[in-house]
Amino acid sequence: MKIINRIVKVLIISTLLLSLSACVKAWTKTDKPIDGPKKKFNVTLPAGWIWFSIDRKAVTATRDGLNIQSMRFGFWTYEKAFKSLKKKPKSGMLPSELAELIVAVYRKSKLTKNAKILENSPYTIDGNVGFKLRISYNDNHGLRFMRMTYGFGVKDGIYVLSYNAPILLYYNRDLSDFGQAVKTFRVAAKKK
Secondary structure (H helix, E strand, O other), X not given: OHHHHHHHXXXXXXXXXXXXXXXXXXXXXXXXXXXXXXXXEEEOOOOOOEEEXXXXXXXXXXXXXXOOOEEEEEEEEOOOOOOOOOOOOOOOOOHHHHHHHHHHHHHHOOOOOOOEEEEEEXXXXXXXXXXXXXXXXXXXXXXEEEEEEEEEEEOXXXXXXXXXXXXXXXXXXXXXXXXXXXXXXXXXXXXX
């Protein structure tokens, strides 16, 4: 019963936040490819998803509210990635090494410090060899979440694509939407 009450509260708060954010015009709904910050990539979201990019590092998307489910697509230079870690990523790192750094970031976060690694395997995105990482964790109220993260390094930085949702109902329901978006993800061509 506590979990159901928590979900109802999250839905109400998410609806209010979405309503308020609509006044700011930060959220956008589109069926066309979205250019990421600094046009480092583009991705097409499934129908019904809305997105914003406030931090100029990533595109964040949701269908029902950020606490219900979210997708995030971003690029960080090696110098600016993983600021909370002593060990920094660098060009030429193996995908498995980058995945280990992502796990370290999750373990340092208050929200995901109790993360359980369910999968850590190779994965190719837009022709780039990378990793696929799946974790589960409980939030501060005991609600269990699942997060799927893909990533890969290029010469000047790292791309990270993630999907996060409560396991109860939402994770499996919207996982295929994330898979669809990942298939459309394209690194921008270098200008000559």
